[in-house]
Amino acid sequence: MDELLFYAKIVLLLVLIYDVVILFRKPEEGSKVVVLNFWKELERKGINGVLIPCTMIFIISLDYAQGLSLTLSFVLFILSMIYIAYPRPFALGKNGILMDGKTIIKDRILKAKKTDKGGKISIEWYGWLMEKNLPDCNVTDAILEEFRN
DSSP: OHHHHHHHHHHHHHHHHHHHHHHTOOOTTTTTEOOOOOOHHHHHTTTTHHHHHHHHHHHHHHHHHHHOSSSSHHHHHHHHHHHHHOOOOOOOOOOOEEEEEEEEEEEEEEEEEEETTTTEEEEETTTTEEEEESSSSSHHHHHHTTTOO
């Protein structure tokens, strides 16, 4: 059972490394860019901003109780904190929106609307309809202006 949990942590490590690496993508030339601070990023994550660190603390606690090495668990905790709150660029360029290290191509954006906390876009993402919350900033204002129905 210990080996299975170790391999599960390795898979989680690979996923977190991938997610953290894509956060460092740069916006395209001529984009309207804003870099959101730690608290804005934490606010955007919502309940995941609490659940992910709590899960990592639970994993560290289990490893400690079992007498296992805590190194991998602490690495997972640090990577998850970077993923949650690293100040990343949020940009609108000629090809799309850069958000969370991923580019949402303009053709996939169905509509945009203003909300109390900024804005919200409806997108088609790998065949699914989903909504993404946008922070209150000048980039969101530009997105709302461009995709107003």
